[in-house]
Amino acid sequence: MASQALPYRPHNHQACVSQALADARAICREQNARLTPTRERVLELIWQSHKPLGAYDVLAELTAEGQNAAPPTVYRALDFLQQHGLVHRIASLNAFIGCAHAGEHHTGMFLICRNCGNVLELTAPGVSGAIEGAAQAENFRAEDVTLEIAGLCPRCQSEAPHD
Amino acid sequence: MASQALPYRPHNHQACVSQALADARAICREQNARLTPTRERVLELIWQSHKPLGAYDVLAELTAEGQNAAPPTVYRALDFLQQHGLVHRIASLNAFIGCAHAGEHHTGMFLICRNCGNVLELTAPGVSGAIEGAAQAENFRAEDVTLEIAGLCPRCQSEAPHD
DNA sequence: CTGGAAATGTTATAATGTATCAAACTTTCC
C-alpha cells in the first residue's frame, strides 16, 4: 500500500512515519494484538529515519524522555513488533528497522549503504524464487531467509566515486 | 576443488579437515600470509564439525589445551582467516564456519538446519545473479552479500516430519 | 646483528541480549 519511498533521497519522511503508525494500528487491531504506548513509541523511534537503530539507541531515547526503561523493555517491544511484522532485525548490524511492507507477506531483502547508513527494503520475487529453488535443489526446507546486501547507494556512489 | 560433501549425512569428516588445512596452507603460501600455529589451530577447531562455532567456544577449547588465550587471540585469528577467505561468519548466529570453497571467488549462501545445527555452504550462480540484478535495478552497488537460510535439512525433515 | 613490521600477550571495557521473579494492568466470566 505504502508507495515505496526512497530512503536515500530527501523526502517527506513524516509521511513515512505516519503511514507506518497507521498501518501498525490497523494490523494490531486486525490481529487482536495490543499496541501499547511503549510498543508504539518504540516503533515510532525505529521509524525516525531509514537507518537501522540499535536496541540500546532506542533505550537511550526512551530514558531521555523520562521513561522508566531497561533493556528488557526495549527487547520485549522489539520482539512484539517483529512478531507482527512491523520491524525487521538486520543481523549483520545488530540493529532494527521499520518494515516497509507491513501486512504484506514478504521476505525482506535489504540494501544497506555503508556510507550513509540508509537501508532500502525490497521485495524481489525473482530473488526469492531463486533462493527457494536453490534450497529445494538440496532438499532443504527453507523457513527463514536473511538477505542483507551491503554496498553503496546511488547517492553515495556519485558523491564518493573514488574508492 | 574439494568435492562437495554433505554435512548432514555421516561422512569421513577427517577428510574435510585435512582438505581444509591443506587448502589453507596453499592459499596462505600463495598470498604470502602467515598461517601461524594459533591461526591454524583455530581453523582446525572451526572445522571440527559442520556446525558453526562461537568465538568463545573456540576460546574455551584453546584454554582447555593449555594455550594462553584471551578473546582477542581468537578474534584476531578469526579476522585473519576471514580476510583470507578461509572461514565465514554467520551473522544470524554470531558464529563461524569453515569455508567450503576456499580459494574460489564466491559469495556464500548458507543453509542452516535449525534442528541439527549443520550448515551447508552453497554457490548458486542463479541466486547471485538475481541478487545482483535486483541491486542494479535500484542503482545500488552491491559489495557484500549476507545470505543465510534457516530451516530443516533433509535428514531432520524425515526424522521430525510433524511440525 | 639490527631496525621496522607483524603478531601476540594482557588487561580492561564496550556492546548486545536474557533470565528471573514480582508487581501492575486487562480481559473474561459470573
Add this chain to the structure above:
DNA sequence: GGAAAGTTTGATACATTATAACATTTCCAG
C-alpha cells in the same frame, strides 16, 4: 461490580559477544 486468569511491565542481575589500548615478543629484510 469483583474475583480469577492471562498479559504486560518493572526491576535487578547476569550472560554473551566483541573491541580498545598498550606492552611485549617474534619474524624477517637488509
